[in-house]
Amino acid sequence: MAALATRLASGDETALHEAFTRWSRLVHTIARSALGSSADADDVTQQVFIAAWKSRTTLRPSDEALPAWLLGIAKFKITDALRARTRTFRAEESAKLDASPEIITHVNDVLDRVVVRDALESLGDPRGQVLRMVFLEDKTHDVVSRELGIPLGTVKSHVRRGLEKLRNIFEEVDSLHA
Amino acid sequence: MPEIYDNQSMDDVIERFRRSSSTPVEWSAPSPGMWDRITKELAFSPPAAPETSAPAPQGSAPANPGRRALFFGAGGLVVGAALGVAGFRFAGSVADVRDAAVKRAVLTPLDKADEKLGIAELRPEKVGYTLVVDVPKGVTHTGGYVQVWLINVDGKRMISVGIFTAGTAGDFFIDDALIDAGYLIVDLSNEEFDDEPRHSGDTIMRGELRA
Structure with a gap:
């Protein structure tokens, strides 16, 4: 890069x-x-x-x-x-x-939506999947661990690192010069 | 029982993640020919005949010589040949701050496992890894381009990590989530300029990253 x-x-x-x-x-x-x-x-x-x-x-x-x-x-x-x-x-x-302000809000919303979708895809599986299941489908770590057949500790690790990645991305989006 | 996240800022991240995922996103692509329009408007240089040995053109000359120019004229094979592999590395990559490779793949054609065409090395960075791909004899695709993929060891999923423009070497940033999830098979393929994002099926060389 x-x-x-x-x-x-x-x-x-x-x-x-x-x-x-x-x-x-x-x-x-x-x-x-x-x-x-x-x-x-x-x-x-x-x-x-x-x-x-x-x-x-x-x-x-x-x-x-x-x-x-x-x-x-x-x-x-x-x-x-x-x-x-x-x-x-x-x-x-x-x-x-x-x-x-309406234009600014609209553009920021669109940026978030597309960048998050792109981030989920680039995280691949199972990390992207774990983030989706925990935060968009509101499943507990236990349920995710069982459904994906991966250890509970691994689920927690994916959640933590996935959220860190999303936080980094949001920080970058917020610092975009327009 | 909902999971509890200690960090206040993570709650904000979660909230924002949920908010921005409530509406589906449909990917779209620019209309065909946009790259041509851009090269015309920017008056990018026309092709220069390469003096070094270039791979023989496959079939007849492409209908749009402007596209081939981007590889042979404006910095593809010609530049690669002038600088050599080491020259390319030092001309702007992070060669001097890398750690040693943690995984390595030998790249061979699919049907000739003993014909070593290149090496791929996975080097850890502060965030993620750099995948360093080295093809000493060079590889290009006339009329198209060479794309680099990571294929999951389960054989069912793959992800593109970039384009192999210089022909002899390339660095690609890899998120550690991909390595953790088993995307360990490096694949270089011939691709056309067709707005079709999926793997063409035409693999030039492949190898699995191993410790």
Whole structure:
């Protein structure tokens, strides 16, 4: 991951392509969920990767930085698109409007939903499954241990480490610059 | 009886997790051709004929020479050949701060277990691991790309960990949950630019990570 960020920052075009291959679906899904339109999501996705390339020298190479950096750009482009929609319905189009609280909340909700779904999938099984069963299906650790056929201690460990991962992800999402 | 979590902030994490999981998420992908539009708008460099020995093109030239350019012209084989494996490592990876490998896999074609094409090493980091994949003679897929997967030892599940762009070496971040859960078989496959996220079935080489 650090190698990819370094390559992108230094102008390696294949690095942008790799970033696109890995994260364009994530960006598109967030955009489509926030804007409600695949066509608008296409526009935003294209803008995000073009903006990423143009501002590549601002990317600091570090292990976790690259996807967060891309999501920061995506958040900005999506918020902008939502503000533009609001503007066309107002008389004073020249006024520079800040993103309304509703827009900000909406974008943050969408980010959380998609990023959490992505995190669960990347945790794989059984850790993602354990998190789902304990917190979304409200099953006790005992029940989960029996149903999955894994020791109780392992269930607890998956819960603890899974929550730590989610906490890290939420901290990253909260620190996205938009 | 509900489980009790001591840490106050974990309650917040749990609450936020529940809230953000209440509506299902449907994955979507950009419309086909978006990457082409991006390369056109950014005027990415056209293909340069590689001087070193490149693998012979499979079949006729691809309909879109722009795509092949991304591997041979803009930093794939040509750059790899110029820097060599060691050069690639030092040109930006975390080679100097790694611990020794805890697991290692020898990568061979599926039908030739004695033909060693590469090595994969799992090295612990502060968080998770780095999977270091080394293919000294290089591997690329004309008209497409090479993808790296971890397959679970149960043979039923797999996960993509990244793209093998440079052709000779690559570093991939691996969450420790994946190793704990048994995703230990490293697989490199030929993939097409088709927005189809699943494994093509065309494995180039594979090996299991062992201590």
